[in-house]
Amino acid sequence: MTASLPLHALFIDGAHRPSSSGETFDDVDPTTGAVWAKVALASKDDVDRAVSSAKRALKGPWGALSAPARADLLEKIAARIVERSEEFLRAEIADTGKPAGFARAVDIPRGAANFRVFAQVLRTATTETYETPTDDGAGALMYALRQPLGVVGVICPWNLPLLLMTWKVAPALAAGNTVVVKPSEETPATASLLGDVMREVGVPDGVYNVVHGFGPGSAGEFLVEHPDVRAITFTGESRTGAAIMAKASSWVKPVSFELGGKNPALVFADSDFDAAIAGTLRSVFANCGQVCLCSERVYVERPIFDRFVDALAKGARALVAGDPWSSSTTLGPLISETHRQKVLSYYALAKNEGATVVTGGAVKDMSGAFARGAWIEPTIVTGLSDEARTNREEIFGPICHVAPFDDEDEAVRRANDTEYGLCAAVWTQNLSRAHRVARALDVGMAWVNSWYLRDLRTPFGGAKRSGVGREGGVRSLEFYSDVKTVCIKL
Ligand code: NAD
Ligand code: 6OD
Numbered sequence: 001m002t003a004s005l006p007l008h009a010l011f012i013d014g015a016h017r018p019s020s021s022g023e024t025f026d027d028v029d030p031t032t033g034a035v036w037a038k039v040a041l042a043s044k045d046d047v048d049r050a051v052s053s054a055k056r057a058l059k060g061p062w063g064a065l066s067a068p069a070r071a072d073l074l075e076k077i078a079a080r081i082v083e084r085s086e087e088f089l090r091a092e093i094a095d096t097g098k099p100a101g102f103a104r105a106v107d108i109p110r111g112a113a114n115f116r117v118f119a120q121v122l123r124t125a126t127t128e129t130y131e132t133p134t135d136d137g138a139g140a141l142m143y144a145l146r147q148p149l150g151v152v153g154v155i156c157p158w159n160l161p162l163l164l165m166t167w168k169v170a171p172a173l174a175a176g177n178t179v180v181v182k183p184s185e186e187t188p189a190t191a192s193l194l195g196d197v198m199r200e201v202g203v204p205d206g207v208y209n210v211v212h213g214f215g216p217g218s219a220g221e222f223l224v225e226h227p228d229v230r231a232i233t234f235t236g237e238s239r240t241g242a243a244i245m246a247k248a249s250s251w252v253k254p255v256s257f258e259l260g261g262k263n264p265a266l267v268f269a270d271s272d273f274d275a276a277i278a279g280t281l282r283s284v285f286a287n288c289g290q291v292c293l294c295s296e297r298v299y300v301e302r303p304i305f306d307r308f309v310d311a312l313a314k315g316a317r318a319l320v321a322g323d324p325w326s327s328s329t330t331l332g333p334l335i336s337e338t339h340r341q342k343v344l345s346y347y348a349l350a351k352n353e354g355a356t357v358v359t360g361g362a363v364k365d366m367s368g369a370f371a372r373g374a375w376i377e378p379t380i381v382t383g384l385s386d387e388a389r390t391n392r393e394e395i396f397g398p399i400c401h402v403a404p405f406d407d408e409d410e411a412v413r414r415a416n417d418t419e420y421g422l423c424a425a426v427w428t429q430n431l432s433r434a435h436r437v438a439r440a441l442d443v444g445m446a447w448v449n450s451w452y453l454r455d456l457r458t459p460f461g462g463a464k465r466s467g468v469g470r471e472g473g474v475r476s477l478e479f480y481s482d483v484k485t486v487c488i489k490l
Helices: 044-059 067-083 085-096 100-124 161-174 189-201 219-225 238-249 273-289 302-317 337-352 408-416 431-440 473-479
Strands: 010-012 015-017 024-029 034-040 129-132 140-148 151-155 178-182 208-210 229-235 255-258 263-267 295-301 356-359 379-382 399-405 423-427 445-448 481-489
Touching (some): 010 044, 010 189, 044 151, 044 178, 044 208, 044 219, 067 085, 067 100, 067 161, 067 189, 085 100, 085 161, 100 473, 161 178, 161 189, 161 229, 178 219, 189 208, 219 229, 219 238, 229 238, 238 255, 263 273, 263 408, 273 295, 273 302, 273 399, 273 423, 295 302, 295 408, 302 379, 337 379, 337 399, 408 431, 423 431, 473 481
Parallel strands (some): 151 178, 151 229, 263 295, 263 423, 295 399
Antiparallel strands (some): 010 015, 024 034, 140 481, 356 379
């Protein structure tokens, strides 16, 4: 039975390879709970091999390429992802179960856009130059030179696998580095497939490597601890970020972290009601609530509170769970049974803490092939204090708590009353309020009358426990570069 399943191999030195130990682990389709593929489990030796090949590539043809030539290659990668988009789509859906409509609109095009945009950023990037006076009157010219860091370790989560991996791989390659990627153990498929693309468009061997496995005591940790990995870029839970930072600190490795959130949405009575409902439905339930930017705390100005909760609940009930390939499906499963148990424990916690369950609150019963998948009901609760654990801990599922507020200062204070600071969504038609509230929120990204609208050239990252650093546009080039100042005495 197992022998006929596809294998997601490691990708090292330009070739797909089994692990040196021959060990594999299961890749589960969360819509059915069935194993759909096997994954090569990287040993420490495999990680060493991947890092060595990445190191060699720096000294080889990759290191010799000019920035415009690297940009050309990035554009070819983008074009090839588009050409092979149905294969990427199939792989992403088999791993995550997300609706095809969502993956077709978000995951796959963004995977390509990351390469296209960072090619453009590279082509247009400038550096600082200063003319500095000197005592002899001749002066000096000082300029900053961006040079690659070396081998970069890229550690990724499972929620937007191709999108979030390429968001880091593309700028790392643009800056002239080579990478070793450790995709999430839940979603290995698209990282392996990208290896094919790299080969097809002529990216030199060793520039892009993939090692599959887990975190502690496995490929993730081996990568962080590898002395030849010069920097770690990581997206995932804040707790994991702390563990990685502790390990990386012994080598004083630079880290860039995009971490968890407990994001607020603030809905003012002067908002466009229908737009606020449509936007909040997206910000709570997109990707089954498994986007780090999802709103889990919704604050609504009291005069519209009841109407808002009713309309939001109506929208939640209208979500259609089912076959990811059906055009009517709008709600996928959670990523795994383990994650479903975690989210269900929060549904139980909310009830124990005294919440009123407006809609949902349970497993979603599915039939036929989907009966054993990780399905769950979209859920809205009300009536909890801001101190309730439901309102303080990241759940990462299709649930929000909705609470009323009476004035702007209160809404901002409560929105900021969290250890996280990733993003917020603000719904208002009052322009002054929009600017005021956006400025007052302790977050890395404040959306006004929108959510997850991204220009990849702008800074992205989290405040407080939601991240370290900002990536996006030239900021990514800065993180992935050793910036050297050259002083020429004239
Ligand atoms: P996770 O932290 O469990 O795992 C992320 C990756 O880290 C996986 O590849 C995992 O194998 C690896 N890992 C785990 N422990 C490790 C260790 N000790 N050393 C090295 N690697 C290790 O996160 P997840 O469950 O995959 O993703 C969900 C989380 O990610 C949520 O908290 C979500 O908010 C966050 N997230 C944040 C952003 C953002 O942009 N801020 C984006 C997506 C997801
Ligand atoms: O769009 C992005 O670049 C980005 N980093 C999104 C993060 C989504 C979190 O799940």
